[in-house]
Amino acid sequence: MEKLSNKTKTMLTIFIIVFFAFLLFLASRYLDSYRLRIINLMAIYAIMAVSLNLINGITGILSLGHAGFILIGAYTSALLTLTPSQKVSSFIIEPVNPIIQNLHTNFFVATILGGLMAAFFAFLIGWPVLKLSGDYLAIASLGFAEVIRILALNAQSITNGALGLKGIPEYTNIWWAWGWLLVTIVFIVSLVKSSYGRALLAIREDRIAAELMGINVFKHELISFIIGAFFAGISGALYAHWLTTIEPKITTLGPILTFYILIMVVLGGLGSISGSVVGGITFALLMEWLRNLEDPFTIFGLNFPNGIKGLRLLVISTIFILTMIFWNRGIFGRNELTWDSIYRFFKRFKKKRGGK
């Protein structure tokens, strides 16, 4: 099997990153703000998907608590970027906790702290949850995410309860979103390509055999859980400064979000990082593009003046089911998009044409 040299691969990677940055630059110059928002959302979704993939696809822990970590990241960062006066004016029911009122940092530090806070919660939750396995772990993690959401709903003086946080500055631009996506991918790929990553894959393949080959399964699962949660927290911070309004609702920062991310991950291929990126981008695109379906329309002489609400979800589900039927391991399966695989693909393609 022919392979490309490491040097060529590094050069190609740098080239593609620069090229991509140039494309993003063009986009930020010439696209309207609506399209830019969608491009930012793609990166945010991709970060969420890649971080969940580390937990679900690579380590094989079926965790359904991702939205909980995103919520923690979102609230932590939002409370840090809102100015003290903004906080005072928006906390109507109960005055804001004085310590939280006076905390204020810039966006970058707030994002990092959002990630760290999520990682810290993952550490606390990981101890009890990771003692379980399989379906029990899934339900327990789902429960913990709900507990976090309910806490956010009721801790009036910290989170402003059901009113949520409003007027969050829209700091998330194309560079923050895609820059963090790059950091996420580089970090997680670097982890997966190391001995620790191999240990995580071994745990996915066979927990007992992995433990008996000298791997501290619990510790490695916890590491994976914490790192996944860290990047979930980062994506939450970006999401909060993209939405500009966050509330502890089921649909925005609750289980529904977890299931959306799960769809992205499974669509792209459980265990494939490139698959998760593609899954996240595709999902963001589809969700926006299919909004057209909810516009008023007329079909076979029947008139729907208000459109049909929720039709796009129906269509997305159908697309998802069809994908699972035809590609039952997702678009990428467990394969990664690497230079070697692209090279091989073109090689084969060339051979086929040459043969004819």
Added chain:
Amino acid sequence: MNDNKSSPLLHMDHVTMAFGGLIAVNDFENKIYKNELVGLIGPNGAGKTTVFNVITGIYYPTKGKIFFDGIDITPLKPYQITHLGIARTFQNIRLFSDLSVLENVLVAQHHTIDNADVDRILKKHGKEKKVKGKAWFWRSVLKLGYMKKEKEMKNEAYKLLEKVGLSDLAWEKASSLPYGQQRKLEIARALATKPKLLLLDEPAAGMNPKESEELMKFIKFIRDEFDLTILLIEHDMKVVMGICERIIVMDYGSIIAEGNPMEIRTNKKVIEAYLGKEWEYAE
């Protein structure tokens, strides 16, 4: 090789393992010395695999203690026991099927860069440090001097595969290997953990006579090559009688006989356990 001057490598001190009312292993008392090749045989359900599971820490024995190299390993977790030098294979092959052959071996080497626990255990028992405890997590993710280590690990893994004759298949998926090679890979993976004691659970299961002949040679070869002590469970009497220096026979959880192959072959209790008592036929 029962050299009484040296202390035993493994000492099962009256170990009992009960699952509720079922006593799978009953008062198992045995010492295994360095470089011995011991066979553990017995009819189905005699409790042989349970003995393995108790030694490797999957089960916590109901009664009794297990000493390895003078250290009480009874309360330790499976991965810690592996770090101390006990490796095993499984009755039904448990490879990391989606990983390549080389990666399977590399996974078993992972504890060489993540073994902070062993130090503590060795120190507690007044033993000298075997290796400095380390956790390379950040170094491996941020690639600080890690690539060199990775290369070393890969070279070592490849050398091991060369020794066992699997190096041609290094980049194949483990699940794509033929059955006999998978068995061999499982042994290679266990060897990669650098064990002192190797536990083989029915290594010849499902092999034809020619394959099991090769396996016998292979087991003898790795014992000399890697300076191992081997305890093996086997149903194939040709293999057991052919390579084991000492055989322990179990039935209904207890040891019923122990000795060299000649003694076992003529032992009345063993014959009874396998074939039933003579008077039963008379009736």
